[in-house]
Amino acid sequence: MSTRRQAGPSARARLHRFDLKGAPYLYVTPFFALFGVFGLLPLAYTALLSTTAWSPRQPGSEDASVGLGNYADLLSDTNFHTALVNTFGIGLLSTVPQLLLALGIAHLLNYRLRGRLFFRMGVLVPYITSIAAAALIFNQIFARDFGLLNWLLQPFTGGTPIDWRASTLASWFAVSVMVTWHWTGYNALIYLAAMQTIPYELYESAAIDGASRWRQFWHITIPSLRPTIIFTVIVSTIGALQLFAEPYLFDTTQNNNGGSERQFQTAVLYLYQQFWANGRYGYGAAIAWTLFLITVVIALVNFLLARRIRSAE
Amino acid sequence: MTITQSPPEPVVRGDRPAPVRRRTRGAGRAGWLTYSALAAVVLFSVFPLYWSIVVSSRDQSAIGRYPPPLVPGGNLWDNLAAAFEQGNFGTALTNSVIVAGTITVSVVFTSTLAGFAFAKLDFRGRNGLFTLVVATMLVPPQLSIIPLYIMVTQWFGWANDLRGVIVPTLVSAFGVFFMRQYLTSAIPGELIEAGRADGASTFRIYRSIVLPIARPGAAVLGLLTFIMYWNDLFWPLILLNAQNPTVQVAIANTASGIEVDYSLVLAGTVIATFPMLIVFLLLGRHIIGGIMQGAVKG
Numbered sequence: 001m002s003t004r005r006q007a008g009p010s011a012r013a014r015l016h017r018f019d020l021k022g023a024p025y026l027y028v029t030p031f032f033a034l035f036g037v038f039g040l041l042p043l044a045y046t047a048l049l050s051t052t053a054w055s056p057r058q059p060g061s062e063d064a065s066v067g068l069g070n071y072a073d074l075l076s077d078t079n080f081h082t083a084l085v086n087t088f089g090i091g092l093l094s095t096v097p098q099l100l101l102a103l104g105i106a107h108l109l110n111y112r113l114r115g116r117l118f119f120r121m122g123v124l125v126p127y128i129t130s131i132a133a134a135a136l137i138f139n140q141i142f143a144r145d146f147g148l149l150n151w152l153l154q155p156f157t158g159g160t161p162i163d164w165r166a167s168t169l170a171s172w173f174a175v176s177v178m179v180t181w182h183w184t185g186y187n188a189l190i191y192l193a194a195m196q197t198i199p200y201e202l203y204e205s206a207a208i209d210g211a212s213r214w215r216q217f218w219h220i221t222i223p224s225l226r227p228t229i230i231f232t233v234i235v236s237t238i239g240a241l242q243l244f245a246e247p248y249l250f251d252t253t254q255n256n257n258g259g260s261e262r263q264f265q266t267a268v269l270y271l272y273q274q275f276w277a278n279g280r281y282g283y284g285a286a287i288a289w290t291l292f293l294i295t296v297v298i299a300l301v302n303f304l305l306a307r308r309i310r311s312a313e
Numbered sequence: 314m315t316i317t318q319s320p321p322e323p324v325v326r327g328d329r330p331a332p333v334r335r336r337t338r339g340a341g342r343a344g345w346l347t348y349s350a351l352a353a354v355v356l357f358s359v360f361p362l363y364w365s366i367v368v369s370s371r372d373q374s375a376i377g378r379y380p381p382p383l384v385p386g387g388n389l390w391d392n393l394a395a396a397f398e399q400g401n402f403g404t405a406l407t408n409s410v411i412v413a414g415t416i417t418v419s420v421v422f423t424s425t426l427a428g429f430a431f432a433k434l435d436f437r438g439r440n441g442l443f444t445l446v447v448a449t450m451l452v453p454p455q456l457s458i459i460p461l462y463i464m465v466t467q468w469f470g471w472a473n474d475l476r477g478v479i480v481p482t483l484v485s486a487f488g489v490f491f492m493r494q495y496l497t498s499a500i501p502g503e504l505i506e507a508g509r510a511d512g513a514s515t516f517r518i519y520r521s522i523v524l525p526i527a528r529p530g531a532a533v534l535g536l537l538t539f540i541m542y543w544n545d546l547f548w549p550l551i552l553l554n555a556q557n558p559t560v561q562v563a564i565a566n567t568a569s570g571i572e573v574d575y576s577l578v579l580a581g582t583v584i585a586t587f588p589m590l591i592v593f594l595l596l597g598r599h600i601i602g603g604i605m606q607g608a609v610k611g
Contacts (some may be wrong), residue, residue: 016514017517018516019514019515021436022434023430023434023514023515023516024430024434024435024439024515025436026487027427027429027430027434027519028426028427028430028431028442030426030427030484031423031424031426031427031446031484031486031489032442034423034483034484035449035484035486038461038464038480038481038483039449039452039457041460042457042460042461042464042465043452043460045457045458045463045464046457046459046460049459065334072569073541074430081520092414104352105354108343108347108350108351108354109351109434111340111342111347111350112341112343112344113343113347113348117598117601118355119351120597120601121593121594121597121601122351122354122355122358122359123354123358123599124358124597124600124601124604125358125359125362125590125593126358126361128589128590129361129544129586129589129590130360130543130544130546130561130585130589131544131546131587132544132546132561132564132565132582132584132585133365133561133564133582133585134361136564136565136568136578136579136581136582137361137362137364137579137582138367139568139575139578140359140364140368140376140575140578140579141361141364143575145377146376146378148364149411151379151381153382154379164341167509176399180362181357181358185354185358186604189601189604189605190604190605192605193604193605193606207592210318221322234451238451238453240460241453242453242455244546244547245546245547248565249565250453252568252569252570253569253570253571254568254569263463266457271455271456271458272458272551275458275459275462276551279384281459281463285459285460287454288456288457288458288459289456291453291456292452292456295451295456310601
């Protein structure tokens with residue numbers, strides 16, 4: 001564009017230099033401008049908000065500074081503690097089986113298969129299904145009265161249906177099943193991609209040394225996959241901390257309590273409840289910022305652990 | 314992060330795996346045990362969708378008894394029509410197409426542009442800025458929800474307005490990352506230098522050299538983005554009311570209440586799910602390729 005303009009040689013050279021130096025910044029500007037306004041600014045604003053008692057139901061509360069009062073309240077807010085425990089519990093119950101299953105499935109997909117595309121597409125169907133739709137389908141499956149699972153379990157439960165929403169453990173299990181169903185195939189494909197970069201000679205020489213398939217899996221496949229595994233652990237952990245749609249929809253009254261005793265109310269569901277149902281902007285912001293800090297700490301721990309493992313080798 | 318340090322892998326395109334490559338693939342040929350295990354996995358993956366068809370093709374009384382029906386009945390169209398009416402799915406589908414479509418176009422455009430700069434142009438602060446992009450991917454957007462709501466509704470006046478759903482998500486850090494990885498390996502550096510030697514401006518190079526090569530990667534990014542925002546619930550749920558929903562908000566709304574009519578609720582999920590399933594059936598190969606490609610770099 002600029003080169004076509006008729007200008008003196010020096011002006012043209014200047015244009016050219018500007019093009020070389022300036023164009024890259026121009027190209028990354030749309031991303032950073034929008035990210036700045038809708039990503040960074042709200043994050044900073046959350047921190048600011050969290051020091052106020054702002055509620056749209058109380059005019060003028062916008063400027064009512066409470067310092068770190070909201071955070072102090074969080075420390076003694078047993079509902080928040082319950083929500084954190086639920087989040088970690090469900091997170092553990094969903095992340096661990098999900099990644100282990102994904103490893104196994106990836107291993108199977110890595111064999112030479114007929115109908116490779118069929119199997120890969122099959123395991124990815126849950127990922128294409130929206131979380132909301134999946135949660136609603138599983139709601140029927142986990143229904144106390146006339147749910148599909150309780151029908152299958154009849155021979156074992158002696159006719160007393162399990163109320164999957166009533167107890168802590170049962171509800172954690174049900175929500176974890178939804179999460180696991182949605183993400184396992186996706187993670188399997190990520191592991192599969194990494195497995196395919198492992199040179200076959202490694203397996204060959206191991207086989208010559210008499211290592212069994214199982215030993216090959218443990219001593220070649222898993223170590224080669226370590227960076228990928230760490231990556232998926234970080235991503236799944238962060239995802240688990242954000243869990244919202246499944247527990248929100250699992251209670252069909254959608255009253256945001258996550259069960260009568262808040263047994264499956266997650267942290268983000270609690271944040272949503274404080275913000276949306278109770279109109280507590282300041283308090284909600286304090287929850288959000290606390291969750292953000294927890295996320296950063298967990299990501300850092302993951303990262304440092306990964307580094308430690310690598311340097312130990 | 315491990316992501317940035319891994320060397321760029323060659324882009325795997327359809328025709329590349331030569332016979333030699335096939336022999337380097339994983340463990341040997343699959344036995345019947347492998348096939349049965351995989352078949353079981355696929356069955357588990359697909360069953361809930363099958364179940365949604367069974368339930369939504371029955372009337373409520375058939376669902377509310379044991380033993381439950383295990384094959385589809387004859388009420389599918391009636392239930393779909395009823396759910397469509399009650400759940401405002403006409404508006405919802407239109408809204409979802411607009412929202413996911415606009416976001417996709419914008420994400421693909423901005424990501425290709427920024428990805429090109431990060432992959433192929435030299436500039437001061439490039440590595441620092443790219444690290445920022447990667448770090449951004451780890452910041453969960455849910456946590457900024459309150460200020461975002463204040464900004465969108467009070468500053469811009471977009472309560473219950475599709476613009477409020479669209480504008481905050483017009484760019485994606487994942488998109489920039491994805492396009493950068495793709496373009497790094499897809500475009501030979503000599504091609505850019507040759508363009509420069511011919512006196513082409515950076516934009517000219519972008520338009521005539523980079524864009525044609527970027528197209529397959531951009532298409533996959535577009536698919537992944539469209540699916541992601543078609544399926545998004547949290548932010549539209551906050552911003553949009555029941556009269557003006559996206560499909561995910563619509564199905565969430567049909568499911569609330571003490572007494573839930575599952576045949577209608579699951580008819581709603583069928584309406585919300587099947588457009589994406591059709592896309593997946595037609596383009597699944599590319600979606601899988603995109604996920605696996607992004608992963609090898611990860």
